[in-house]
Amino acid sequence: MKNREVDTQAVQDMSPSAFSWRSETYAWAVVALLIIAFTLAMIDRMMLTLLVGPLKANFGLTDTQVSVLHGLAFTMLYVIVGLPMGWLTDRYSRRAIAGFSVAAWSLMTACCGISSNFFQLFLARMGVGIGEAGISPAANSLIPDYFPPSRVALPLTLYSIGGSAGTGLAFIFGGTIIDYVSSLGRINIPLFGEIAGWQASFLVAGAPGLLVAAAFLIIKEPPRRGKLGGETRASVSIGATARLLKQKRAFLIPQFCASAACALTILSIVAWMPTFLIRTYGYTAGEAGLRYGLAVLVGGIAGLIISGAVANRLAAMGRRDASIIVALGCTLLAVIPAIIAPVLHNSMATLWLSGISIFGFASAIALAPVALPVVIPNEMRGQVYALYLLTISVLGYAVGPVLVALITDKIFHDDAMVGWSMALVALIAGPVAVLLWTIARKQFLLSGRLIEI
Template sequence: MTVKETIETSLPVAGSASGWPSPTLAWYTVFVLFLAYTFSYVDRVILTILVEPIQRDLGINDSQLALLHGLAFVIFYVVLGVSLGYAADRANRKRIIVISIITWSLMTACCGLAKSFGQLFMARAGVGVGEAGLSPAGYSLLGDYFPPHKRGLALGVYTAAIVFGGGVALIIGGLVVQAVSAHPTINLPIIGATRSWQAVFFIVGLPGLLVGLLAMTLKEPMRRTGESIVSSNRSRVSFLTQFKRHKSSYLLHIVGFSMLSVPFNVTLLWGRPFLSRTMGLSPSQGAYTLGVIMMIFCTAGILSGSALSDRLLKQGHIDATIRVGVIAAVGLVVPLALFPFTTTITPACFLLAMILYFGSFAFGVAPAALQFITQNENRAVMTSLYLLGVSFIGLTAGPTLTGVFTDYVFKDKALVGYSAAIVSVSAAVFAALAFLYLLPRFRKAADQESRLWG
């Protein structure tokens, strides 16, 4: 059975004998996971609001700040992310999600106890450990709640929590920073005298524990490959066998989407400082501006890219997810190249909107693409490798290289826009080439897997 035939046979799912979970339960699961992912990104992104006070109190430069933003997450994710993905393919995914939420929420609060760069780095690494367990289990869970032709939108809504959470973090963070700016030191119960930026970590971290309780209401669905329920006595395909079968497709997918994530993460970390350093906005004004743009245009980008993928998929284009990646990469080049030359706020906001729209356009479909060429027992660990690539290249290398250019090449904080453009344009072009090279290989891999499902 080809992928197109698989899609067509999945259309009358509502009353099918295959017994997909009810739409109500499926979308409730999306809602809970969306909420969890939102909180995870609030906890991750809040650092970008606190750049100036953290640099002042801890005496760190742009390069060190970028390491806190990225490497602190990746350093333990390298080991635990893949291990947790392996566990999600074999154990109860709901329990992994609950434990992950509780872990990163507590570690975000621990960031508020940091008194040095090293302590803050370790606390941020703990946040990364917790967050490493959510998405591999979450994507795998949703893959068993939705049939293929509806999966792109569902995963897109879940992934939209990244940008929604990022926008919420910027807006709430701006409000909190503004509220506590008049009081550099705050006295908290039990803890005592605390810098105001440290208190922000308590404010955004501890409420996540309530989300962990909500996640305990989720249900574990039957595991599926294609349209078929995975039997408990079915022989498993080892991950190594799965990876070797489509090695070039997996590597190009990881490289392409990792490079595509660079412009988004560079903008996420350095967009707000750019608005302050170049446009003269206060930290809170810059946070509001970037937060609103992110919530509107990133959400629109992810949902429209996911909807386009589902539409192309119904039309029989089995490489729909990768086509969306090509559109996103090409759409990024011009606004990224023009952005550092803006001198007033209006054109800067317009270009930021375009960058964040196309920068998020393909990230609802990236995990969905993997599910077309990966059998159920290897989906979570394959997703964890994809997320590892995105974290290492997009979250760490891209923003850190931007900081290095600013500190050691331009040697002027006001020129961070030029650093961001050099890094981001190069990454977008590289992503487009990787996707174009991937298209025929992905079609071949998807057809091969669909025949194995049948």
């Protein structure tokens, strides 16, 4: 009976007139700030993928150990802290949470640069994960309160551009920085002594985040929209959220798992493609970063803009399942290029197909949260989105890169076979994602709405 009450309560007005308190320019300025923050998050997260060679040479690591630093160390506390961050997002200032998160991960990225062994670097990467756990729950709760539901798909998708832009920029500028500072030899850092040139790239990457963190202090905290009638901040408990999740599980489970399968496929490739280019074609870190970074940047941004616009168009035509339809189509587009790209013997063909796979998978992952405001009330969105992040992070960031490394180390026993390891992961996870999107769409149409838009 209680579930029925939650499902039928009146909600706050979410019509376009309810958003007259802010100008259109201001709303988009906030989205731009969130995109910049997410871009920096991805730069700080992905820098390590260009440093496989120096890490193995300086710390005596295997591919599997490097993948642990890239994925497991980052994800371990990222997913644990993500759930309480979602809870805090549903109750307290989202701009403050976003600002604190940016400052925290920026400082911990700098700490990666002064680490002198595997254990210290592992702890610093865990710290980066703790900081980044707060930004996306805050952003995905803030943005729907700045835009009416019929227009929220595009800004949410554009926010996800920060992921592709940050990854691309991490490769482009990160590779250039690594090549440059590595040529300088050892660098003396006051209070910390000498560090290798390549380690200084972490210090450079972490610095801009402190300025972005300060910018969150001056934006407005918007009124919360789409709230359940009669519920207060204190009364929307974790138990109430759990009951809603149980009620909507037929849709949420395949929706989350479809996005996680996409994340596993593409993030395992993103984590190892620069190393593949270096090992297979003899690229320097700068060359691999520039060429693959451009593929990620162009493919990711183009995919997110086009898919968001198409989803908005379909939604305006009355298609409730617009975001899921587009996510399914994007996944279908990406699967075959993801399988073929890592096993080709032509670097340009590999890069072109990589761009197409990024186009599709990044779009599908970005569109998954668009359906959540339709079925999840405001007070629960932070918690539900944190659970979504947990799902894609465990499978995408923690499992994906490690799985590729384990196949390379334990099955092929040959570092040169990393491309075939990536292809094998894509061959399994890609078709699974297509099947799960199909199930999610069907269940979404059957699930009904909590929020009338």
